[in-house]
Each structure stands twice: as C-alpha cells, then as structure tokens.
Amino acid sequence: MSGGVDSAVAAARAVEAGHDVVGVHLALSRMPGTLRTGSRGCCTIEDSMDAQRAANIIGIPYYVWDFSERFKQDVVDDFVSEYSAGRTPNPCMRCNERIKFAALLEKAIALGFDAVATGHYANIVTDAGGNKQLHRAAAWAKDQSYVLGVLNTEQINHSMFPLGATPSKAEVRAEAAERGFSVASKPDSHDICFIPDGDTRGWLAERVGAEKGTILERDGSVVGTHEGAHAFTVGQRRGLSLGVPSPDGRPRFVLEVRPKDNTVVVGPKEALDIAEIAGIKISWAGLDPVQSGIVTDPSDPFECEVQIRAHADPVPAVARVVMVGESAELVVTPHVPLNGVAPGQTAVIYVGTRVLGQCTIDRTVSAVPVPAAAAH
Missing domain, CATH: 2.30.30.280 (Adenine nucleotide alpha hydrolases-like domains)
Structure with a gap:
C-alpha cells in the first residue's frame, strides 16, 4: 500500500473477494521526507500515514517493511551506474523487478502468503493449459503492463491486480470516495521517486561528477x-x-x-528514427515464444508489437532471438521507425494484449545512414 488511491482500492477489493489481506507499506528511503510536494515523489511519511488510514478503514493489519538498503543497491545505485555508462535506465522497471515482485514477494512467500496484490492496472489471464499470462488492462489509457514486463513466470503466478478490469481511473477515485478513503482525490505520483524535486541533472552531477x-x-x-x-x-x-x-x-x-x-x-531530428534495436537481459512473462506455440525454433522471427516507454504507443514489429557467442539478443525490427530510443531503456514485446517479454536495449540502428566521413 503506497499511500495512493489505487493500492487502497485494490486492497479493499481483495478483501471483498474473500482473501485474507495484510497491508504493507514499503519504506524505501532511510531519510523519507515528511510531506509530498504536489504529485512529485512517493514513500514519504505522509504516504505511510495515508496507507495506514486506508488499512484501518478496510479493517486489515498494516505493517511498514524497511526495504531501503535493498532499494538503494538495486534501484538507486543501478540508476547511477547506468547513467555513468551512457544509458538511460527506467528505475520503475528495476523497482518492480527487484523490489516489489522479488524482495517483497520472497518475504511474503516465506511468511506464508500466496500472492502480492498491487494497484497496477494490468490483467492476469489463465490460458487453456492452466498457464498464467500477463495482459494489458481494460483501460488502455491507464494500462501499466509495460512497467510489469520484467515479471517472470514464478512472479506472475504469485501476483494479483484487482484493478485490471476497471474501465477508468475516475471509477477508482469514485469508489475510494464511497469507501471513505481520504486519498480519493490525492494526485498520482510521477517522476523519479528518489529525486522528488525533478532535477535529475543536478542529482546526477552530485553523484557522478x-x-x-x-x-x-x-x-x-x-x-x-x-x-x-x-x-x-x-x-x-x-x-x-x-x-x-x-x-x-x-x-x-x-x-x-x-x-x-x-x-x-x-x-538532425530524422536521425533519431530507429530501424532496429537489439536488447540483452531478455526475460519472458510466462511461457516463452516456443512454449507458447508462436514459433517452433527460438531463432524464428515472429510478428509482435514493441513498446519502448510506459506511455508510448505500441509499434508493429518483427522480433527474433539471435545468439551472439553464448549470449542471447532480442532483435526487434519495427514496421515503422521508432523515435528517440536510448540504450538502457526497456523494450516490452506484446502479442495482442499479452505481454510476452522484455529486454534492455543495448544498441540501435538508425534509419538514417551515418555520413561516410565518420568512418575515417
């Protein structure tokens, strides 16, 4: 429970669905701010108190778990390291991958819980074979399946998203108001949570030099x-x-x-158009393309859609897995050029509404050839 409206309503719905629910707020900073500044940042003391009040209204136990050291190592330090290497990381992806659905889930399972439920807008669908798949939410405008693209099969099997079928955020806010949650009109958080003033350049300058x-x-x-x-x-x-x-x-x-x-x-601007991307650190959100029957051989190309930012439109593409020595690359060729792609970003692959998997973009090929003089 982040202290926002989505996780509060998700917790209430989980209780009404008959689950035994415990509310957990993650303390991700050793020196949290007392108050939020508008919609910037998260994980403040105020957020923790908002989550506590919502848990009290729902009538569930509430705990604050300190994951600040893990968050610093796996998200903040990774962010600095990636920028130092000239890449553009997505800290929300790393947080979902390494904190909310790794560290948190590991602790939850060790304590006897069956799943982690969050306020993300996404759906989990069970196929004819009983395998769970990650899909887009009903409301595409609010869909958050992109930032969940890093989840693996085991994590999907132990995840719940009670808001996935909700048609709009307005409906969630209205429900929160009806339930008496004080967070019903609380602004959504945005930007990088550990840089609440939004000055990423200044923050990095202090740490990278x-x-x-x-x-x-x-x-x-x-x-x-x-x-x-x-x-x-x-x-x-x-x-x-x-x-x-x-x-x-x-x-x-x-x-x-x-x-x-x-x-x-x-x-020039047109040189930002990208004709091909190649990604590393590939993971599949459930069954891989061979297991899913999409291809018969791992290296076979297949039609898909690729999304390179949380709020970007998906672009039709052809993807294939290529072995480079002992390492695998996911090579994606969009049918129309992608724009402004940076190494370090996450490319999430969809087949229809299903999230098939993701990779970290390692290199790109511009649609505009480099001038010949650059080769000398």
Whole structure:
C-alpha cells in the first residue's frame, strides 16, 4: 500500500473477494521526507500515514517493511551506474523487478502468503493449459503492463491486480470516495521517486561528477562542449550550447552519449528514427515464444508489437532471438521507425494484449545512414 488511491482500492477489493489481506507499506528511503510536494515523489511519511488510514478503514493489519538498503543497491545505485555508462535506465522497471515482485514477494512467500496484490492496472489471464499470462488492462489509457514486463513466470503466478478490469481511473477515485478513503482525490505520483524535486541533472552531477567534454556531429566534427555527458539523454534538444550552427540552420538533437570518451553526438531530428534495436537481459512473462506455440525454433522471427516507454504507443514489429557467442539478443525490427530510443531503456514485446517479454536495449540502428566521413 503506497499511500495512493489505487493500492487502497485494490486492497479493499481483495478483501471483498474473500482473501485474507495484510497491508504493507514499503519504506524505501532511510531519510523519507515528511510531506509530498504536489504529485512529485512517493514513500514519504505522509504516504505511510495515508496507507495506514486506508488499512484501518478496510479493517486489515498494516505493517511498514524497511526495504531501503535493498532499494538503494538495486534501484538507486543501478540508476547511477547506468547513467555513468551512457544509458538511460527506467528505475520503475528495476523497482518492480527487484523490489516489489522479488524482495517483497520472497518475504511474503516465506511468511506464508500466496500472492502480492498491487494497484497496477494490468490483467492476469489463465490460458487453456492452466498457464498464467500477463495482459494489458481494460483501460488502455491507464494500462501499466509495460512497467510489469520484467515479471517472470514464478512472479506472475504469485501476483494479483484487482484493478485490471476497471474501465477508468475516475471509477477508482469514485469508489475510494464511497469507501471513505481520504486519498480519493490525492494526485498520482510521477517522476523519479528518489529525486522528488525533478532535477535529475543536478542529482546526477552530485553523484557522478561533471567533467567537460566535446559535442560531435555524426561525421566526427566538433560543434561544441559540455559540462558532463551524464546530463544528456538521447532525443534531447535543449541545453546543448552548440558553438557551430548546422549547415541548414535546423536544430540538432542528442543522438548518442559516449561516457568512455566523455563525448555527446548530435545530429538532425530524422536521425533519431530507429530501424532496429537489439536488447540483452531478455526475460519472458510466462511461457516463452516456443512454449507458447508462436514459433517452433527460438531463432524464428515472429510478428509482435514493441513498446519502448510506459506511455508510448505500441509499434508493429518483427522480433527474433539471435545468439551472439553464448549470449542471447532480442532483435526487434519495427514496421515503422521508432523515435528517440536510448540504450538502457526497456523494450516490452506484446502479442495482442499479452505481454510476452522484455529486454534492455543495448544498441540501435538508425534509419538514417551515418555520413561516410565518420568512418575515417
């Protein structure tokens, strides 16, 4: 129970469905803030108190579990490490993967519980063979299956999402008001929970440090300088401070961040169009493509949809697993180019409404060829 409206209603529905429910709030910071600032951040003392009040109204036991050390190691430190390597991580994915459905679920099962129920908008469907699958929520506008794409078979088997069939968030808020929950009109949290002021660049600068470097065009020519490569992300336009205007006068965008030599590569907007992505750290949300009967051989290509951000539209694509030495890559070729893809992002693969699996984007192929001069 995060202290928000979704988890409060999910807990109440789980009780009404006949389950023996215990409310748990995760303390993810050793020094939590006292109050939220609007809808920024989460896991404050105020949030814990909101969750406590909802649990009291529902009539269930309530506990606060300290996962702050695990959260720092598996989410915050990972976030810093990924940015230091020039990648753009999604901390919500890591939190779901390593905290809510790993550390929390492990502890819950050890204590004798059967499942972890959350307020995520997603559905679990059981197929004809009795296998559980992760699917999109009924309300696509609120669907959160993307951030759950990291779940594996065992985790899906021990998960519940009571809000998955709810047609709108407005209905959840109305239900919360009817139940007397004080969080009925509480704003949704957004941004990165451990950077509540939203200043990701400043937060990273304190932890990674800032070192001046060069900004290059795709052909290798120097067009400016920067104060630290970690402050840039693929697709960024503002804050480049370029000293050399582009020949056609059009704006440039960040195309690549190279932390090893502390350089940033920029170019035209159309160069952000990506014709292919290759991902590592592949996982399947339930049965894999062979077990599901989608392909007969792991390397066979198959039609799917790929989604690269939580609120991005899914794009029709062809995916295939390719072995590179002893490691596997998930290579995805979209039917229309993806835009602004950055290494480190998560690509979630869907077949219809079903979440098939995910990978961490390791490299991309631009739809616009690199100028020949860059090869010299």
